Structure formats: C-alpha cells, structure tokens
Amino acid sequence: MPEMPALLANTLVPWFAKPTRVTTIESLAPRLRRVRFVGDALKGAHFEPGHEVEFRVGPTAFRHYTPTHVDVATGALEVVFFLHGQGPGSAWAEALQPGALVDILGPGGRFVLNREAQHHVLLGDETCLGLFVALLRALPPSANVSGAVEVSPGAEDWPGLVGLPLTAVPRTGPTPRGMALLTWLESSGLEGSTGTTAYLSGHAGSIVMLRKELLERRGFAKRDVRSKAYWADGKRGL
Ligand SMILES: Cc1cc2nc3c(=O)[nH]c(=O)nc-3n(C[C@H](O)[C@H](O)[C@H](O)COP(=O)(O)OP(=O)(O)OC[C@H]3O[C@@H](n4cnc5c(N)ncnc54)[C@H](O)[C@@H]3O)c2cc1C
Missing domain, CATH: 3.40.50.80 (Nucleotide-binding domain of ferredoxin-NADP reductase (FNR) module)
Known part of the structure; x- marks a missing residue:
C-alpha cells in the first residue's frame, strides 16, 4: 500500500514492523546506494530470494524494495537503492545515515526463483x-x-x-x-x-x-x- 493515513500508519507500523538500525551505507555510484540494516527482529525471519520489504518513507508514504539477502542468523538485511530522484522513496534512501532507526515490514512476496530451471x-x-x-x-x-x-x-x-x-x-x-x-x-x-x-x-x-x-x-x-x-x-x- 503506497499511501496510508498517518494516524493509521502510526498505529499499525509498531505492531507489524521489525525495528532495525542502519549499520553501513556504501555509495556504489552517485545514484546507487547499498544499505545494511540490522535488528534482532530479523533473526529467524522467513526469507526467499526475490522477497520484498516495505519501508515507511514519509508520514503517509510506503515503498517496496528487495533485499539482496537476509542473514537470519545475525538479523542483517541489505538493499540496493537506485536514487532516481523523483519521489519520497528515493529521497528517503538518499537521506539515510548510519545509526538511523528504520522499521521494516516483511519480508514476503511471491516472486521467487524457479529452482528447477537449468x-x-x-x-x-x-x-x-x-x-x-x-x-x-x-x-x-x-x-x-x-x-x-x-x-x-x-x-x-x-x-x-x-x-x-x-x-x-x-x-x-x-x-x-x-x-x-x-x-x-x-x-x-x-x-x-x-x-x-x-x-x-x-x-x-x-x-x-x-x-x-x-x-x-x-x-x-x-x-x-x-x-x-x-x-x-x-x-x-x-
Ligand atoms: C516489490 C518491489 C521491489 C522493489 N525493489 C527495489 C529495489 O530493491 N531497489 C530500488 O531501487 N527500487 C526497487 N523498487 C522500485 C521502487 O519501489 C520504485 O522505484 C518506487 O517508485 C520508488 O518510490 P519513490 O517514492 O522514489 O517514487 P514514486 O513516488 O513511487 O514515483 C514518483 C515518480 O517517479 C517515477 N519513478 C519511480 N521509480 C522510478 C525509476 N526507477 N526511474 C525513473 N522514474 C521512476 C514514477 O513513475 C513517478 O512519476 C521495487 C518496487 C517493488 C514494487
């Protein structure tokens, strides 16, 4: 859901989100950032390659992103953000700093690997x-x-x-x-x-x-x- 009234988001996010902290940010290129999030709540999470997560990127705005991997043993998750520069998600990802507290919804989804394919x-x-x-x-x-x-x-x-x-x-x-x-x-x-x-x-x-x-x-x-x-x-x- 890309938009949600702020009051509803304030109530729901604490219930469903996994609290994490940004530990590392790598500027791979001027418009490409790799960010690592770590939180105990991610430990033991169910993750399949291709699963997505959702971030609250503004008072009423939510956007989806894809972890490159989730280390369910250490509770670490990494995302590669493309900073296209035209929306709150891009601006939020660009403004992230090490130490920031970030709530993560998910992971989940149905777009996954066909493990039978050659x-x-x-x-x-x-x-x-x-x-x-x-x-x-x-x-x-x-x-x-x-x-x-x-x-x-x-x-x-x-x-x-x-x-x-x-x-x-x-x-x-x-x-x-x-x-x-x-x-x-x-x-x-x-x-x-x-x-x-x-x-x-x-x-x-x-x-x-x-x-x-x-x-x-x-x-x-x-x-x-x-x-x-x-x-x-x-x-x-x-
Ligand atoms: C399941 C899922 C997983 C995703 N995973 C990732 C990921 O891992 N990394 C990542 O970088 N993105 C990912 N995306 C894409 C990202 O969520 C979108 O680009 C999103 O629109 C960004 O939100 P925004 O607030 O910056 O822009 P919005 O407010 O959504 O859009 C504002 C304007 O920007 C335009 N726009 C949006 N994206 C782009 C773009 N890429 N290039 C040019 N114009 C654009 C829109 O058409 C619109 O006109 C994922 C999306 C989905 C649905």
Missing part, C-alpha cells in the same frame, strides 16, 4: 539490481545465467558494482524504455525451451513489451516467464 534469464533495470543479486546468490556457481540490465548511459558498470555477471545495455536517445533490453533479446538468439525461465522486472511498460516478445516470438511458455513490475510511468509506488 537456464535463468534476468531482464530489468536499475531497480532490479538487488533482486538479481538475491536470485543469483541462491544459485550454484555452475548455474547457467544470462540477461541484461538497462541503465542510463555512463552507468554501464553498475551490474559489475553489485557483482552481477550481466550485460549492461544503455538507453539511447529518445527511444522508449525497454528498447535496449528488447534489442539485446533480439540479438541473443534466445528461444523458449524446457528448463529456461525468464525473470522480467523493473519498469512496467518494458515488462509488457518483453513478455510479448518472449511469448509471441520466442516460443516461451507462460509458465516460464515470471514478471514483477517495480514502478510505472507517472505512478507513485506499486
């Missing part, structure tokens, strides 16, 4: 870096993984900054979002087959376009395409 194809944008780290951490080093992350020109090193062996594809000029990913897909020669699962995330419009390409032109079965929109043009929170 080939994992990851496609998304800057908001998905943490998600893709989480999915990859759960796979053996021998896993067959491919994919691309659409970024602004100049941010081609971002997948590498978070340890992802994925291709960065820069957006060019006035082309619609997702076109760089579509071009990558077209040149990849990728075809749907038993054992291949595609994960589409990030910008909602890009997901629609990529999903259509996979299902209608690349022979993917619906069950082999998992998608989760993380943000949409002009929309506040998803």
